[in-house]
Amino acid sequence: MSTSSNHSDRTRHFPPDFLWGAATASYQIEGATKADGRGPSIWDTFSHTPGAVLNGDNGDIACDHYHRMDEDLDLLAQLGVRAYRFSVAWPRVIPEGTGEVNQAGLDFYRRLVDGLRARDIEPTLTLYHWDLPQPLEDRGGWVVRDTAEAYAVYVEAVARALGDGVERWITLNEPWCSSWLGYGSGHHAPGKHDIGMATAANHHLLLAHGLATPILRDTIRGAKVGITLNLSDHRPGSDDELDVAAARRADGNLNRLFLDPIFHGRYPEDMLEHYCNESPGFSVVREGDLELIAQPLDFLGVNYYSPSTVVDESRATQARMAGYIVATGDQFPDLRLRGLETPGRDRTAMDWEIQAAGLTSLLVRIRDEYTGLPIYITENGAAFNDYVDPNGHVLDLNRVAYLQEHLSAMHDAIAAGVNVQGYFVWSLLDNFEWAFGYSQRFGIVWVDFPTGVRLPKESFRWYRDAVASNTVQYARSPGSH
Numbered sequence: 001m002s003t004s005s006n007h008s009d010r011t012r013h014f015p016p017d018f019l020w021g022a023a024t025a026s027y028q029i030e031g032a033t034k035a036d037g038r039g040p041s042i043w044d045t046f047s048h049t050p051g052a053v054l055n056g057d058n059g060d061i062a063c064d065h066y067h068r069m070d071e072d073l074d075l076l077a078q079l080g081v082r083a084y085r086f087s088v089a090w091p092r093v094i095p096e097g098t099g100e101v102n103q104a105g106l107d108f109y110r111r112l113v114d115g116l117r118a119r120d121i122e123p124t125l126t127l128y129h130w131d132l133p134q135p136l137e138d139r140g141g142w143v144v145r146d147t148a149e150a151y152a153v154y155v156e157a158v159a160r161a162l163g164d165g166v167e168r169w170i171t172l173n174e175p176w177c178s179s180w181l182g183y184g185s186g187h188h189a190p191g192k193h194d195i196g197m198a199t200a201a202n203h204h205l206l207l208a209h210g211l212a213t214p215i216l217r218d219t220i221r222g223a224k225v226g227i228t229l230n231l232s233d234h235r236p237g238s239d240d241e242l243d244v245a246a247a248r249r250a251d252g253n254l255n256r257l258f259l260d261p262i263f264h265g266r267y268p269e270d271m272l273e274h275y276c277n278e279s280p281g282f283s284v285v286r287e288g289d290l291e292l293i294a295q296p297l298d299f300l301g302v303n304y305y306s307p308s309t310v311v312d313e314s315r316a317t318q319a320r321m322a323g324y325i326v327a328t329g330d331q332f333p334d335l336r337l338r339g340l341e342t343p344g345r346d347r348t349a350m351d352w353e354i355q356a357a358g359l360t361s362l363l364v365r366i367r368d369e370y371t372g373l374p375i376y377i378t379e380n381g382a383a384f385n386d387y388v389d390p391n392g393h394v395l396d397l398n399r400v401a402y403l404q405e406h407l408s409a410m411h412d413a414i415a416a417g418v419n420v421q422g423y424f425v426w427s428l429l430d431n432f433e434w435a436f437g438y439s440q441r442f443g444i445v446w447v448d449f450p451t452g453v454r455l456p457k458e459s460f461r462w463y464r465d466a467v468a469s470n471t472v473q474y475a476r477s478p479g480s481h
């Protein structure tokens with residue numbers, strides 16, 4: 001392919017129109033949770049619940065982006081990216097979840113969109129990045145169908161207000177996290193522990209996506225509509241059939257419960273079977289829902305951080321004997337599996353295994369099994385134990401290495417013919433990392449939280465150069481063949 005240059009040097013070129021970007025999300029950066037009529041979200045409630053978030057951290061102030069928007073837009077301009085992915089907070093726009101639209105909330109995002117346009121940066125707008133209005137959760141949240149319908153009304157309000165300035169629309173960010181971490185493991189807001197609720201939430205989130213898609217198309221001429229999924233490459237720890245089946249269950253829950261309905265118009269049989277005794281579970285699916293969910297899209301957003309290796313829970317001892325470190329339990333006991341760590345492999349501060357080759361295989365699989373649509377990597381990045389050194393620098397060379405390996409792995413996928421058209425680094429800023437509070441820094445810009453001062457890290461300069469040259473110095477990742 002013409003995207004690869006002469007192999008005698010390590011320079012790899014990306015396609016000429018490749019869309020380089022950076023990403024953030026409303027609750028993680030905005031703060032100002034009571035400003036200008038914003039209503040409470042489930043993350044306000046959850047983060048103020050003792051014990052829910054590390055250190056009792058919350059998003060009340062976060063990066064104070066609400067008041068520092070211009071400074072952050074200037075950082076994006078310095079970075080030289082062509083696109084910025086941000087999310088709109090539903091509780092700013094419709095504070096009660098349904099009913100009155102709050103113009104002041106829309107005005108904030110109008111200023112953001114205009115500020116991006118003024119700097120020649122394309123807004124890429126995520127309509128839902130987990131901050132559900134609390135009044136909707138009080139009426140059942142994503143476990144009930146009404147929430148999907150309320151979402152469609154909210155989407156129309158945002159589309160009408162911002163449609164002329166935004167071309168690329170992402171209906172949902174990582175609906176797996178909203179449903180399975182929110183209602184299943186309780187790790188995220190609203191903190192419920194019920195697999196039947198999680199299954200119903202899974203469906204209602206996808207339904208919300210399906211209801212929003214034609215609204216976006218009807219309201220905005222030329223809108224490009226997609227959804228962002230967090231996907232991973234699940235490998236069995238051995239070729240024992242029990243382990244292969246365990247990896248298949250993990251894949252079913254994380255990947256196929258979303259990819260199959262969106263691209264094939266049906267839920268996977270094995271997962272329907274697995275969850276068949278859960279209540280309400282998949283009993284909430286109504287006739288016509290899957291047709292809505294499977295409407296044609298313009299792109300798929302993929303968030304990739306780490307691969308996973310699993311075995312059947314009955315085979316933990318064998319895995320230990322084979323040299324793996326075996327997790328003691330799993331957040332979803334019904335899946336009957338154990339995660340494995342390969343000793344000696346690098347991990348991030350989140351303890352996520354670093355293996356960029358998993359991104360290549362995931363992208364190739366999406367193309368082979370699901371879709372040839374344009375793919376944007378809408379999130380990829382890593383948390384490390386950064387600090388400001390005595391010279392006032394954050395020399396985050398491990399993040400640079402992570403990004404270099406993942407851009408290389410993405411280039412491998414492009415060279416293999418996968419239609420990857422853009423990449424958004426997670427994240428522009430250190431921010432509120434959900435249940436981990438401020439303890440995990442994913443930014444390419446350091447944020448001093450008590451003062452709000454921003455300081456670009458070494459990775460910011462490295463990424464700026466990659467964007468400017470549209471190349472990466474190829475770095476093979478561990479685990480690639």
Ligand code: FCB
Nearest residue numbers: 025173174230426433442
């Ligand atoms: C993803 C989320 C994003 C961020 C990264 C680290 O799951 O979409 O908000 O927290 O993980």
